[in-house]
Amino acid sequence: MLKLTGIGKRFGGLTALQGISFEIVPGSITGIIGPNGAGKTTLFNIATGIYPPSEGAVLLDGKDISNWPPEKRAYLGLVRTFQNIELFGKMTVLENVMVGLHTQSKSGIFACALRMPWQMSEERRIREEARKWLEFVGIPELENVEAGTLSFGKGRLLEIARAMALKPKLLLMDEPAAGLNSSETADLADLIKRIRDLRVTVGLVEHDMDLVMDICDSLVVLNLGTMLATGTPREIQDNPAVVTAYLGEAE
Amino acid sequence: MEFLKETMQFVISGLATGAIYALIGLSFAIIYNSTGIINFAQGEFVMLGGVITIFCITAFKLPILIAVAVAILGTTAVGVVFERLAIRPLKNATPLALIIITIGASILIRGLVMLLWGKDTQALPAFSGNDPIEVAGATMLPQHIWIFGVTLLVIAGNRFFFHHTITGKAMRACSFNRKAANLVGISVGRMVLLSFGISAALGSLAGVIIAPLTMTAYDVGVMLGLKGFCAAIMGGMGSGLGTVLGGLILGTLESLGAGWISSGYKDAIAFLILLLILFIRPQGLFKKGETERV
Amino acid sequence: MKSDKLKFLLFAVVVLAIPLFIPKGYLTNVLIFVGINSMLALGLNLLLGYAGQISLGQAAFFGLGAYGSGVLNTQYVINPWLAMALVAVGVAAFAFAIGFPVLRLKGHYLAMATLGVGVIAYISFNETVDLTGGPSGLSGIENLSIGSFVFDSDIKNYYLVWSFALVSILLAMNMVNSRFGRGLRAIHDSEVAARVMGVNARLMKVQVFALSAFISAIAGSLYCHVMTFISPTSFSFPVSIELLTMVVIGGLGSVFGSVLGALLLTLLPEMLRAFQDMDIIVYGLLLISMTIYLPGGLVRGIPALFRKIVPARGSHA
Ligand SMILES: Nc1ncnc2c1ncn2[C@@H]1O[C@H](COP(=O)(O)OP(=O)(O)O)[C@@H](O)[C@H]1O
Ligand SMILES: [Mg+2]
Numbered sequence: 001m002l003k004l005t006g007i008g009k010r011f012g013g014l015t016a017l018q019g020i021s022f023e024i025v026p027g028s029i030t031g032i033i034g035p036n037g038a039g040k041t042t043l044f045n046i047a048t049g050i051y052p053p054s055e056g057a058v059l060l061d062g063k064d065i066s067n068w069p070p071e072k073r074a075y076l077g078l079v080r081t082f083q084n085i086e087l088f089g090k091m092t093v094l095e096n097v098m099v100g101l102h103t104q105s106k107s108g109i110f111a112c113a114l115r116m117p118w119q120m121s122e123e124r125r126i127r128e129e130a131r132k133w134l135e136f137v138g139i140p141e142l143e144n145v146e147a148g149t150l151s152f153g154k155g156r157l158l159e160i161a162r163a164m165a166l167k168p169k170l171l172l173m174d175e176p177a178a179g180l181n182s183s184e185t186a187d188l189a190d191l192i193k194r195i196r197d198l199r200v201t202v203g204l205v206e207h208d209m210d211l212v213m214d215i216c217d218s219l220v221v222l223n224l225g226t227m228l229a230t231g232t233p234r235e236i237q238d239n240p241a242v243v244t245a246y247l248g249e250a251e
Numbered sequence: 252m253e254f255l256k257e258t259m260q261f262v263i264s265g266l267a268t269g270a271i272y273a274l275i276g277l278s279f280a281i282i283y284n285s286t287g288i289i290n291f292a293q294g295e296f297v298m299l300g301g302v303i304t305i306f307c308i309t310a311f312k313l314p315i316l317i318a319v320a321v322a323i324l325g326t327t328a329v330g331v332v333f334e335r336l337a338i339r340p341l342k343n344a345t346p347l348a349l350i351i352i353t354i355g356a357s358i359l360i361r362g363l364v365m366l367l368w369g370k371d372t373q374a375l376p377a378f379s380g381n382d383p384i385e386v387a388g389a390t391m392l393p394q395h396i397w398i399f400g401v402t403l404l405v406i407a408g409n410r411f412f413f414h415h416t417i418t419g420k421a422m423r424a425c426s427f428n429r430k431a432a433n434l435v436g437i438s439v440g441r442m443v444l445l446s447f448g449i450s451a452a453l454g455s456l457a458g459v460i461i462a463p464l465t466m467t468a469y470d471v472g473v474m475l476g477l478k479g480f481c482a483a484i485m486g487g488m489g490s491g492l493g494t495v496l497g498g499l500i501l502g503t504l505e506s507l508g509a510g511w512i513s514s515g516y517k518d519a520i521a522f523l524i525l526l527l528i529l530f531i532r533p534q535g536l537f538k539k540g541e542t543e544r545v
Numbered sequence: 546m547k548s549d550k551l552k553f554l555l556f557a558v559v560v561l562a563i564p565l566f567i568p569k570g571y572l573t574n575v576l577i578f579v580g581i582n583s584m585l586a587l588g589l590n591l592l593l594g595y596a597g598q599i600s601l602g603q604a605a606f607f608g609l610g611a612y613g614s615g616v617l618n619t620q621y622v623i624n625p626w627l628a629m630a631l632v633a634v635g636v637a638a639f640a641f642a643i644g645f646p647v648l649r650l651k652g653h654y655l656a657m658a659t660l661g662v663g664v665i666a667y668i669s670f671n672e673t674v675d676l677t678g679g680p681s682g683l684s685g686i687e688n689l690s691i692g693s694f695v696f697d698s699d700i701k702n703y704y705l706v707w708s709f710a711l712v713s714i715l716l717a718m719n720m721v722n723s724r725f726g727r728g729l730r731a732i733h734d735s736e737v738a739a740r741v742m743g744v745n746a747r748l749m750k751v752q753v754f755a756l757s758a759f760i761s762a763i764a765g766s767l768y769c770h771v772m773t774f775i776s777p778t779s780f781s782f783p784v785s786i787e788l789l790t791m792v793v794i795g796g797l798g799s800v801f802g803s804v805l806g807a808l809l810l811t812l813l814p815e816m817l818r819a820f821q822d823m824d825i826i827v828y829g830l831l832l833i834s835m836t837i838y839l840p841g842g843l844v845r846g847i848p849a850l851f852r853k854i855v856p857a858r859g860s861h862a
Contacts, residue, residue, distance in 0.1 A: 088730060099727050
């Protein structure tokens with residue numbers, strides 16, 4: 001699905017990533033772990049096209065998309081959520097999800113201004129579809145609330161609904177459990193499994209080790225911008241380098 | 252020969268106005284670096300410098316040096332009050348809100364000056380007379396020498412302040428990282444206030460020394476401010492030599508353009524340069540680009 | 546949105562009925578300019594209030610529209626309606642072209658660049674004397690006409706201008722509550738998230754910039770035919786600031802806010818006439834105080850004060 005080869009990223013003098021190569025296999029949940037500042041978010045930014053990589057290539061289903069802008073990648077079914085929730089704060093919850101349906105609709109500036117009949121039916125279609133995704137994450141009652149007023153937990157759910165509305169092939173989630181309490185985290189684990197059951201491949205950056213160990217099929221460990229190890233959760237847990245560099249201090 | 256001599260003349264007057272743009276550019280950069288704000292009212296500080304000086308001289312018959320001091324202090328006070336009343340009340344303001352507020356302040360100041368002072372254009376007497384001095388075949392005014400001298404002093408003072416005094420270093424720390432500066436005990440709020448004060452003082456100084464050459468009126472701030480901004484952009488919004496160079500280049504190009512092409516388009520030339528730089532090298536002529544954080 | 550349709554109908558009825566209830570002459574004349582300013586403010590609001598992209602050069606497009614129509618009308622034989630359409634399309638195309646480099650800039654830089662475009666246009670109006678008449682202006686522009694019906698009185702021009710304004714308002718309302726408008730608002734709130742969702746932010750910003758230029762150019766054409774005389778000062782930097790003030794006061798991101806702002810700021814200078822030139826002081830105070838204390842503008846602030854609750858949700862027109 002997503003293949004990274006030799007990814008490096010420098011910010012001025014700082015090397016945030018170096019020599020990152022791994023693949024996220026279709027249908028899997030791949031965890032990307034590592035201490036703060038390891039470069040996980042930067043990696044997602046490169047995968048989704050927010051920054052270009054300084055070196056290396058990003059391939060999606062074998063296609064080199066290294067220099068594609070994010071909006072073009074979205075049309076290939078690559079989408080993400082953000083560590084510091086990025087909602088459309090002044091829009092309603094439902095409208096947020098409707099933006100997630102942007103790639104599946106096409107009325108442009110003229111069709112919208114003139115209210116063409118087909119534009120009206122498209123509008124109805126995406127409205128219904130958006131409601132479906134609010135239902136899916138469990139916040140249908142909030143549809144008319146302004147997104148900026150949502151609690152942290154609900155905001156995260158909305159971000160997931162918005163991303164799922166895009167019918168992604170690959171969903172990258174950046175610390176979705178951060179700031180959630182334990183029952184919310186359990187619900188999240190369940191939600192991510194349901195997402196996988198819809199045959200969406202998931203990339204998951206997360207600090208909550210219980211969650212990671214529970215749901216991930218394979219793990220990539222980053223430390224100081226380099227790859228420390230890859231493998232199944234089992235293997236990672238037993239990897240002495242990881243234990244000293246990361247698990248030892250984080251747990 | 253005639254052409255060369257003429258060109259020399261354009262270059263001299265261009266460098267003099269360029270030095271003014273450089274000073275204004277520095278004053279933009281000081282606020283920008285401590286707050287991230289581009290102060291659209293910056294040009295009004297420049298205008299206030301000239302206008303208050305002339306007012307003190309004509310109304311109170313003050314000697315010029317004292318008039319200049321009053322003008323600079325007065326403008327500094329305006330800068331400080333502006334920060335207190337319009338900038339500080341907005342916590343976490345969006346760039347859009349700050350743009351609108353500083354634009355509001357700019358037309359408010361301009362309007363008040365127009366009301367109090369009228370719409371007349373007035374000239375400040377030159378500091379040391381108007382007897383031209385021959386330099387390399389071209390003529391230079393004593394005021395030009397004042398401008399170059401003051402500019403040099405300001406550059407030196409600026410450098411000394413930001414690199415060798417505690418307060419200056421603290422202000423630079425704020426510009427690099429406000430949170431960290433706060434953590435090590437620097438009062439960011441005070442530094443912001445200070446930056447508005449210093450910036451207003453610098454802007455007004457520029458306004459004072461240019462007033463004998465170009466005349467002044469309530470509305471000269473718009474163009475001068477914009478050109479100073481242009482200089483700062485050329486220098487990458489730094490508070491150092493880049494901005495000074497930017498100002499000098501801008502002043503010279505503008506003067507040459509006005510001389511060779513058409514004086515009516517003089518201001519248009521400055522803006523074309525501004526647009527070109529924003530399009531091609533928004534990080535300035537002398538700097539490398541940075542990546543925005545997400 | 547049913548309630549939007551209702552609001553618009555109600556508004557249209559009021560606008561069309563007003564001339565029946567007010568004395569002919571001065572007030573009608575002022576209301577013509579409210580109509581023109583409403584279009585200009587609406588154009589800016591689509592860009593600034595919805596997409597979150599500032600422009601301090603709107604007067605340039607207004608001026609290009611006015612001079613385009615004015616010059617074609619006085620120096621060439623061309624049907625003025627056709628000229629209006631051609632000029633508007635031309636100005637929109639120009640905005641579209643410069644939009645790509647200009648709208649790559651953000652925040653203060655964008656503000657300065659658009660300001661630069663405005664100043665260059667203003668200087669050009671002054672300097673191309675052969676074409677525009679320069680600082681002394683361009684006179685002898687004809688009123689618009691349909692067959693033998695000439696729009697030569699205040700009341701006729703009122704209906705002329707407001708038909709255009711109403712159509713603009715209706716189309717804008719449609720647009721902001723649809724896929725395109727949602728895309729714009731998404732860009733405003735989080736450009737990076739919008740792009741990740743597949744919104745082509747660069748293109749859409751340029752499109753709405755061109756649209757706002759289009760509306761402004763139409764307003765400019767109407768202005769020149771209503772006034773029959775134009776001069777550069779009507780398209781200078783202070784005009785762009787006035788438009789900004791209208792949008793901020795009325796309500797950023799509100800179609801009717803644009804109209805409310807245009808109404809207030811067109812009436813205000815008339816009322817302040819006794820205190821010559823006081824208007825820019827008032828504008829300055831309004832810009833500062835509204836941004837600090839009532840960032841949603843009057844269109845949201847008044848109902849909020851009224852009901853003491855947060856502004857209505859779900860509707861953005
Ligand atoms: N836009 C940027 N500019 C400069 N440095 C950055 C930028 N984004 C991230 N970094 C730096 O890159 C490193 C990795 O950061 P990040 O990817 O956010 O780590 P993580 O998500 O693993 O906590 C950090 O040192 C961070 O400061
Ligand atoms: Mg991170």
